[in-house]
Amino acid sequence: xxxxxxxxxxxxxxxxSAFLNVMLMSFGIATITLLLLLSVQFEEHLYKNAEGVDVVxxxxxxxxxxxxxxxxxxxxxxxxxxLADAKTVMNHRAVGDxxxxxxxxxxxxxxxxxxxxxxxxxxxxxxxQGALWGHALDVVxxxxxxxxxxxxxxxxxxxxxxxxxxxxxxxxxEMIVTGxxxxxxxxxxxxxxxxxxxxxxxxxxxxxTGEDDGEASGEDEHDDGHDHEGDEQHDGHExxxxxxxxxxxxxxxxxxxxxxxGAYDEQTWLAPEYNDKDITALLISYATPLGAAQFPRFVNxxxxxxxxxxxxxxxxxxxxxxxxxxAIQAFGILLILSSAVSLLIGLMNAMKxxxxxxxxxxxxxxxxxxxxxxxxxxxxxxxxxxGVMGLAIGHGAMQWxxxxxxxxxxxxxxxxxxxxxxxxxxVGAIAIGxxxxxxxxxxxxxxxxxxTLAQSNA
Amino acid sequence: MFxxxxxxxxxxxxxxTTLSFPDTExxxxxxxxxxxxxxxxxxxxxxxxxxxxxxxxxEIWVDSHNLAKMNDRALDRFRxxxxxxxxxxxxxxxxxxxxxxxxxxxTMVGERASKKRIDHLLEALDMSSERRKRPSQLSEGQRQRxxxxxxxxxxxxxxxxxxxTSALDDERAMQFMGLLSEVSESEQTTLVVxxxxxxxxxxxxxxxxxxxKL
Numbered sequence: 001x002x003x004x005x006x007x008x009x010x011x012x013x014x015x016x017s018a019f020l021n022v023m024l025m026s027f028g029i030a031t032i033t034l035l036l037l038l039s040v041q042f043e044e045h046l047y048k049n050a051e052g053v054d055v056v057x058x059x060x061x062x063x064x065x066x067x068x069x070x071x072x073x074x075x076x077x078x079x080x081x082x083l084a085d086a087k088t089v090m091n092h093r094a095v096g097d098x099x100x101x102x103x104x105x106x107x108x109x110x111x112x113x114x115x116x117x118x119x120x121x122x123x124x125x126x127x128x129q130g131a132l133w134g135h136a137l138d139v140v141x142x143x144x145x146x147x148x149x150x151x152x153x154x155x156x157x158x159x160x161x162x163x164x165x166x167x168x169x170x171x172x173x174e175m176i177v178t179g180x181x182x183x184x185x186x187x188x189x190x191x192x193x194x195x196x197x198x199x200x201x202x203x204x205x206x207x208x209t210g211e212d213d214g215e216a217s218g219e220d221e222h223d224d225g226h227d228h229e230g231d232e233q234h235d236g237h238e239x240x241x242x243x244x245x246x247x248x249x250x251x252x253x254x255x256x257x258x259x260x261x262g263a264y265d266e267q268t269w270l271a272p273e274y275n276d277k278d279i280t281a282l283l284i285s286y287a288t289p290l291g292a293a294q295f296p297r298f299v300n301x302x303x304x305x306x307x308x309x310x311x312x313x314x315x316x317x318x319x320x321x322x323x324x325x326x327a328i329q330a331f332g333i334l335l336i337l338s339s340a341v342s343l344l345i346g347l348m349n350a351m352k353x354x355x356x357x358x359x360x361x362x363x364x365x366x367x368x369x370x371x372x373x374x375x376x377x378x379x380x381x382x383x384x385x386x387g388v389m390g391l392a393i394g395h396g397a398m399q400w401x402x403x404x405x406x407x408x409x410x411x412x413x414x415x416x417x418x419x420x421x422x423x424x425x426x427v428g429a430i431a432i433g434x435x436x437x438x439x440x441x442x443x444x445x446x447x448x449x450x451x452t453l454a455q456s457n458a
Numbered sequence: 459m460f461x462x463x464x465x466x467x468x469x470x471x472x473x474x475t476t477l478s479f480p481d482t483e484x485x486x487x488x489x490x491x492x493x494x495x496x497x498x499x500x501x502x503x504x505x506x507x508x509x510x511x512x513x514x515x516x517e518i519w520v521d522s523h524n525l526a527k528m529n530d531r532a533l534d535r536f537r538x539x540x541x542x543x544x545x546x547x548x549x550x551x552x553x554x555x556x557x558x559x560x561x562x563x564x565t566m567v568g569e570r571a572s573k574k575r576i577d578h579l580l581e582a583l584d585m586s587s588e589r590r591k592r593p594s595q596l597s598e599g600q601r602q603r604x605x606x607x608x609x610x611x612x613x614x615x616x617x618x619x620x621x622x623t624s625a626l627d628d629e630r631a632m633q634f635m636g637l638l639s640e641v642s643e644s645e646q647t648t649l650v651v652x653x654x655x656x657x658x659x660x661x662x663x664x665x666x667x668x669x670x671k672l
Contacts, residue, residue, distance in 0.1 A: 001554070001561035001571055009553040360549040363510060364608075365538015366566035367531060450511045453545060454501075 003370060007377040010350065017346040022386045024342055028335030029390020029429055030397060033422060035329055037398045040419050043318055045411040046072070049187070050310035052097070052122060054292065057081075057089050057299055058281035063308035064317055070101055070281040071310060072411075073111050073187055077103045080278035081305050087275065089282065089299055089307075094291030099283040100269060102199035105159045107175075110145050112159055112192045114199035116266050119283070120181075123188045129153055130179035136197035139175045143183035144190045153177055157192070159202055173202050185412050196269040200277050336429075339386060340436045343379055347440035351375070358444050359452035372445040379437025380430055387429025391422060460486045461507065461616065461648065466516035468502055476514065479503050482666050484650055486615075489639060491659060492652040494668030503668075504620050504652040508543055509533040520616065538567035542609030542647070544638075546621040548601045550593035556580070556604050557589040563611035571611075579607040582641060602634060610645055617642050619651040623658055635661045 011018050049071055056070040061078030068075035090098050099122060102114030113119075117132055120140065130153040133140060141151050151157070156174040175194065183189055286292060292309070299307035351358070358371055399415025406412065461484035469476040477499040484490045492500040505511040506518060509525050518525040520540070525533060537543075550559050560579065561571030580586045583603040593601055602622075609617060619638065623631035635658045642649040651662070659665055 001558050001565045003565065005558075006551075006554070006562070006565070009558075013553045356547070356549050357551050360545075360551070361562070361566055362534070363508070363537070363543050363545075364563050364566040365534050365536075365612075367534050370566065450505050453510075453547075453549070 003374050004377055004381075007374050007381060010354070010374075010378055011381060014346065014350055017342075017350075018382055021339055021343045021346060021382045022389060024335055024339030025383055025386025025429065025432070026389035026393055028332045028337075028339060029387050029425060030393035031332030031335060032329060032425060033391050033394025034397050034401075035325055035332065036419055036421055036425070037394065037415065037417070038413065039318075039321070039325055040421075041413050041417070042321070042411065043314070046310075046314045046317070050314065052285055053099075053283045053310055054286045055284050055296060055299075055307050055309050056281055057086070057284060057305050057307050060304065060306045063306060064313050066281065066306065066308045067310055067313040067317075069103065070283060073103075073113070073191060077280045078306075080104075080280055082275065083269075083277050083279055084275040085303060085305055086279055086282055087270070088303055089284075089305060092295060092298060094286050094288065094295040094298075095284050096287035096291075097285045100196050100279050101281040101283065102196045102278070103280040105161060105199065105202060107157045107159050107192060108149060110141075110149075110190060110192055112139070112175075112194060112199075114194050114196040114279075116196070116269075118266065120188075120193045123191075123193075124184040124186055125188050125193060126182045126184075127179045128182040130177070133178050133193075133195055133198075136195055136201045137173060137175045138178040139192050139194040139198070140179035140181060141177055141193075142181050142189040142191050145192060146180045151177055151180070153180065175202075187411065196279060199279075200274070336432060339383075340432045343382060343433070343436040344439065347375060347379060347437060348443070351440050351443050354444075355447065355452050355455075358447040359449045362447055362449045363453070368445040371447060372441045375441040375444045376434065376437045379440070380433040383429050383433025383436065384426070387426045390429070391425065460484070460519075460521055461650070462517075462519040463503070463507070464517040464519070466503070466506065466518065467514050468499070468506060468511065469514045477502055479516075479668070480666070484648055485664070486648055487646055488663040489642065489649040489661065490651070491662040491665045492650065492668060493654070493656065493659065493665055494652075495654050495670045497670050498654075498668035500652040500654070500668050501620050504618055504650065507616075507650065508541055508618050509537045535567065538563075539612055540615050542612065542614035542617045544605050544609045544617070544619040544622050546624055548593070548605040550601060550604055550608070552593055555590050555592060556585060556596070559593070559604060560608050560611050563608050567612060569612070575611065575613075579610055582644070583607050583637070599630065599633075603637070606638060606641060610641060610647070613645065614647060617645075617647045617649045619649070619653075621653050621655070622651065623653065623655050628657060631655065631657055 050067075053071060056066055058066045058070060058077065059079030059081050065075045066078045069077040086100070089095070097118075099119035100115055101119070103111065105112045120132075125140070125142070127140065128143070130140070139157065145151055155177045157177065158174055175192075175198065181188060181193075284295075286295065296307040296309060299305050361371060361374075362368070395415040397415065398413060402413035402415060463479060463482045465481065466479040467476050468479075479499060492503055494500045502511065506513050507520075507525075509528070513526050516526065520536075523536065525536070528536065551562060554562060557576050557580070560576045564571035576589075577586070580589055583606060585600065585603050585607065588596060588600060588604075593604070596604065609619075617638075622638065623634055626634060638649070638651075639661050641647075649662075651658070
């Protein structure tokens, strides 16, 4: 019979009240844990996906929107910029590596990203089946896209304007799947990659009729009077064709073949004749650390473009995100404080019920500190149990949310990870148990043996 | 254990009356009765003897220790290791089984409970078959036996009982005293009982009569 065993025996006796204490504590801890896991993973994903990119350049507008659309494929692009303007920026001495992005089209709601093979590799894309594109209108699909929609090599896809399902289709141009990527667990799994020229090709049909100049379809371009008459000629459904035969049937310009005979070249999009074409953004890494001081000012002041620094915008985003997080966190803390008060009241009432037990223990030679410990252990056990359950519920909820909303989110969230700060959550839970148990424990230690026992004989 | 009370007085806080007690000696291994009506201070003496109550003045010698001068921690330890107390209300710990109630007596003095000692006491008091029961599952008589066993758990030299038979009818009072006398003798314990119940006088070697003071 140890003091801890005695504490547990008392916990069992007031199981209902103890259960309430534990549940309140665990819900509070679970809320805090869930927020912690969410914010840590969110921030980690944001920084991880921005690794190697010092600045994003695009059309003027919201810098956060530019970062979200350009780096994380989460928001609509701010618009398009001409390749000529983009080249002005690219030629700056501070610029190191550059990835072009032509965005704004989608297939079944899946974003199509016009860029280079280097960009796809930077995003973690690695070919599992098939091969990289060889021409404009060739596409490589992410693992989730392939599995969810049953996309196979050689399938043809018809893109549509905008990033949501149901946009006006580019029925005149069918894209051919030449490769499927390995699963990465990142946003790459949910994208379709293609050369920049694909985006120009998709928009060149109308150019042939004098109604489109063959530019990438950044979101703010969608309402600019595109005429989609050509859509009527296609039913918008997928068709299975062989890769080679499909190439022969393409409409409009084919930039990779028509303008550059032979093997596809990653640099073709930089050819001077495309200077009037549009792209959406440039992901840039600086050639030297000094670039951070000069380049953004140059872009913002001397070009019609804007430069947004991911590090700065992520911090800003996290602070905006943090407002909502703080509100939910406050709710979690309120629950924990409620559990502390509930624990305190429960133990104080228990001390009244246990007055004779405590007096007898003292009469049996039990030192005051032993009675203090019995009550404190009881409080700490309940709060620690609430802490452990809260962590388990928090992780379970995170895992469930990660799976339930995996299709809707661009980042993969998991509950199967441990964040070091969770150790502090447990320390906090135990500290709350100690604080809540302190007063009842002192009262137990101060039990007056003679007076208490005399009352029982009265 | 030899016990001696000298010039013992006690005044309860807020009371105008000071209780004075006759100098008394309790011989080692004998059975002593403090007999007196309500208000005579017999329970007060017993509680001072147990170290549960501090005397206002005087000395309580137990062997070579003056309890009146001991600090709280030493007194707690001394009481737990060398005294056993039986109360009118048994005050068994309701959340514990019979055997755990006995083990708790050892736990309170920082010792590991001896299973052998528990077995011996429960057998001596014919409670072996009830060892896993909770106090609420026992009869009044069984609870009394458990309270005796608990008081004897740490092999005390001095066994104190406060009004142990007051609520019992004649037959049960005699049964209880027979049992208490038997176990105190077998355990070679000095027995001191405080009561107003004159029925149990024949069970004692020495009787100290206290007069009503309040």
